[in-house]
Amino acid sequence: MGKNLPGYFGEFGGRYSPEILTEALEELESTYQKLKKSKKFKKELEYYLKNYVGRPSPLTYAERLTKLWGGARIWLKREDLNHTGAHKINNAIGQALIARFMGKKRIIAETGAGQHGLATATVGAMFGMETIIYMGAVDVERQNLNAKKIEMLGAKILPVTAGEATLKEATSEAMRDWALNVSTTHYIVGSAIGPHPFPTIVRDFQSFIGTEARAEFKKRNHKLPNAIVACVGGGSNSIGMFHAFLKDKQVAIYGAEAGGLGSKPGEHSATLTYGKTGFLHGTKTLIIQDEFGQIVPAHSVSAGLDYPGVGPEHAHLSQTGRVDYRMVTDEQALDSFLEVTRVEGIIPALETAHAFHVARDVAKDLGKKKDLIICLSGRGDKDVTEVLRLLGERSK
Amino acid sequence: MSKIKSLFDSRSFKSAFIPYFTLGDPNYNDSIEFGKTILDNGADILELGIPFSDPVADGPVIQRAVARSLKNPFSFEEIFRVTKAIHDHKPETPLVYLTYFNPIYHCGISKFLDRAKESGIVGLVIPDLPFDTEESEILFQELKVRDMDLIHLVTPASEKKRIQALSKTSSGFIYYVTSFGVTGERREFSVDLKERIKFLKDTIQLPICAGFGISTPEQSNQISQYADGIIIGSAIQRIIEENGSDRTKAVLALADYISKIRASIS
Numbered sequence: 226m227g228k229n230l231p232g233y234f235g236e237f238g239g240r241y242s243p244e245i246l247t248e249a250l251e252e253l254e255s256t257y258q259k260l261k262k263s264k265k266f267k268k269e270l271e272y273y274l275k276n277y278v279g280r281p282s283p284l285t286y287a288e289r290l291t292k293l294w295g296g297a298r299i300w301l302k303r304e305d306l307n308h309t310g311a312h313k314i315n316n317a318i319g320q321a322l323i324a325r326f327m328g329k330k331r332i333i334a335e336t337g338a339g340q341h342g343l344a345t346a347t348v349g350a351m352f353g354m355e356t357i358i359y360m361g362a363v364d365v366e367r368q369n370l371n372a373k374k375i376e377m378l379g380a381k382i383l384p385v386t387a388g389e390a391t392l393k394e395a396t397s398e399a400m401r402d403w404a405l406n407v408s409t410t411h412y413i414v415g416s417a418i419g420p421h422p423f424p425t426i427v428r429d430f431q432s433f434i435g436t437e438a439r440a441e442f443k444k445r446n447h448k449l450p451n452a453i454v455a456c457v458g459g460g461s462n463s464i465g466m467f468h469a470f471l472k473d474k475q476v477a478i479y480g481a482e483a484g485g486l487g488s489k490p491g492e493h494s495a496t497l498t499y500g501k502t503g504f505l506h507g508t509k510t511l512i513i514q515d516e517f518g519q520i521v522p523a524h525s526v527s528a529g530l531d532y533p534g535v536g537p538e539h540a541h542l543s544q545t546g547r548v549d550y551r552m553v554t555d556e557q558a559l560d561s562f563l564e565v566t567r568v569e570g571i572i573p574a575l576e577t578a579h580a581f582h583v584a585r586d587v588a589k590d591l592g593k594k595k596d597l598i599i600c601l602s603g604r605g606d607k608d609v610t611e612v613l614r615l616l617g618e619r620s621k
Numbered sequence: 622m623s624k625i626k627s628l629f630d631s632r633s634f635k636s637a638f639i640p641y642f643t644l645g646d647p648n649y650n651d652s653i654e655f656g657k658t659i660l661d662n663g664a665d666i667l668e669l670g671i672p673f674s675d676p677v678a679d680g681p682v683i684q685r686a687v688a689r690s691l692k693n694p695f696s697f698e699e700i701f702r703v704t705k706a707i708h709d710h711k712p713e714t715p716l717v718y719l720t721y722f723n724p725i726y727h728c729g730i731s732k733f734l735d736r737a738k739e740s741g742i743v744g745l746v747i748p749d750l751p752f753d754t755e756e757s758e759i760l761f762q763e764l765k766v767r768d769m770d771l772i773h774l775v776t777p778a779s780e781k782k783r784i785q786a787l788s789k790t791s792s793g794f795i796y797y798v799t800s801f802g803v804t805g806e807r808r809e810f811s812v813d814l815k816e817r818i819k820f821l822k823d824t825i826q827l828p829i830c831a832g833f834g835i836s837t838p839e840q841s842n843q844i845s846q847y848a849d850g851i852i853i854g855s856a857i858q859r860i861i862e863e864n865g866s867d868r869t870k871a872v873l874a875l876a877d878y879i880s881k882i883r884a885s886i887s
Contacts, residue, residue, distance in 0.1 A: 239754060240751060240754070241722065241749050241750060241751065241754065241756075242677070242749060242751070243677060243678040243748050243749055243774070244748070244751060244773070244774040244775065244776050244779065244798070245678075245774075245776045245778060245798060245801060245802070247751060247776075247778070247779070247783070248776075248778040248779065248780065248783075249778070387684060387688070388674070388688070393675065397675055397676075397677050400677045401677060401678075401680070401802070401803045404678070404801060404802050404803055405801050405802030405803065406801070406802075407778065407801060408778075408801075501727075502726075503723045503726060503727060504721070504722045504723045504726060504749065504750075505675060505723065506675070506677065507677075507749070512723075514723070514727065516727075517695055517696065517697065517724055517727060517728070518673075518723040518724035518725075518726065518727025518728065519673065519674045519691065519695060519724065520674040520675050520723075
């Protein structure tokens with residue numbers, strides 16, 4: 226495998242995982258290549274996306290936000306309206322279909338905010354597969370509603386207590402489980418991270434977001450939007466949103482990453498701003514690490530962005546300058562969360578709230594008669610308890 | 622000729638004993654004593670673990686060891702200092718590093734290898750750097766000019782074509798992973814372990830050493846009937862974990878365990 230082979234995005238990507246997983250990754254790659262060309266698979270995937278997930282998700286014109294922000298017209302790509310409340314289900318269904326095709330009866334997943342765990346538990350229930358979800362013990366606590374839902378769906382949550390007990394540790398533990406049970410189990414990686422072919426597979430299953438948004442916007446407005454914005458942790462909703470627009474040079478693309486509490490190591494998850502090239506969880510990408518190559522714990526108010534790495538394609542898009550990645554602090558995200566909730570009657574996920582903050586600045590810069598689409602990656606019911614706690618702390 | 626190759630060429634043992642432990646657990650100075658004890662009691666090659674924050678190929682025992690080690694301030698200077706002290710105690714025993722690729726990449730491959738070689742290291746095992754990556758090819762060439770080895774892992778799932786391809790950029794010995802999963806003690810091994818090692822010997826012209834899951838003298842004895850070497854990590858790390866707060870006690874327990882394993886495969 227070299228830089229010019231599939232699996233690399235510029236210098237990033239590739240396959241840097243333990244040898245025990247290699248055969249499974251090769252099987253996954255060849256199966257996916259075959260299924261991608263299969264009309265039957267495409268039809269089946271589209272069937273579930275339409276009849277189970279509720280796709281295509283609508284593009285909502287956010288009239289009140291547009292007025293309030295006083296700049297470009299704001300459009301929302303409503304992934305929050307998907308079954309299970311976020312974009313994660315698109316990928317979970319796609320990968321569960323691949324797992325079924327490969328004859329694997331057990332699926333595992335890592336989860337931070339719980340949305341990917343919830344999506345995986347949901348498809349596990351629907352397809353009748355044994356489902357194990359690895360979740361950091363800290364995240365089980367702060368995303369308790371999702372943890373409870375996952376268990377209600379019949380999946381088993383294995384809380385991970387190592388290290389910071391968040392998404393990074395959950396991902397490591399899921400990889401270990403896969404290494405042990407590789408012949409019976411498929412690991413549904415939830416973000417556009419991991420060893421090849423995962424970043425490509427996840428991107429492809431999420432690219433419905435951008436493809437639909439682009440087509441609907443064009444149909445309604447007879448032009449393309451001027452800008453699009455999405456939040457980036459591992460980066461699955463954003464790569465799904467961005468992909469259809471990458472060749473449209475007139476469309477400006479913005480990513481919002483978690484600036485957390487500040488710029489010091491351990492205070493943020495701003496990989497694209499502060500990360501350096503390295504190797505983590507099977508991929509070569511930008512990583513928040515110290516001077517010795519030890520991974521530094523990440524922080525974000527949103528469990529879904531609390532990860533010290535980023536999908537390799539984002540690392541590449543950042544390096545080439547095609548996407549403008551900006552940091553949003555915990556406080557700014559919280560403010561945007563409240564603003565969107567009150568102004569539009571939509572409670573966004575705390576992850577998505579980061580995208581709204583960037584979008585407000587971009588909308589002002591663009592000015593009137595321009596158009597901006599925000600990927601509303603998920604709904605924020607899961608965050609209500611945490612937001613109330615933070616507001617309580619703020620008022621002290 | 623590499624030091625590992627000459628060891629296997631002139632072997633005085635039935636099967637090599639290759640113990641592993643993590644440097645810095647519970648502290649760097651104790652690691653020197655543990656290393657000396659292990660060398661004195663019968664290691665043919667010693668694997669020293671450079672701790673990495675996210676050891677995805679390791680089970681709970683080594684994960685905990687790494688976490689304890691990283692509570693000490695980490696630095697390559699400390700790693701090389703401890704390595705050199707262990708090497709100087711018994712310079713004829715080959716020392717290899719086991720670590721993940723990110724710290725090496727971050728240090729800079731050439732710089733890392735120069736310093737490692739000066740400290741007495743003759744080979745590397747990197748569980749998350751498959752042979753078919755550009756970085757592995759670069760590393761192999763860099764090691765070759767320094768007469769050092771790149772030891773690759775082969776697993777029960779590795780296919781013949783891949784093993785053959787791997788032989789081109791592999792030296793020292795093959796680290797055969799006896800079972801699926803991560804490092805850690807196991808009661809049983811796959812039924813075809815013997816056949817699998819024989820198949821490897823027929824496919825690749827390097828000594829085949831077995832690791833992952835081996836812990837008892839009985840297991841070592843059994844596997845040494847057909848493997849060129851026995852690699853043990855978690856069981857040794859467990860002794861350090863259980864006795865590490867008392868250096869003298871830990872040294873005695875290590876000496877006892879290492880000599881028993883050595884005797885079981887002689």
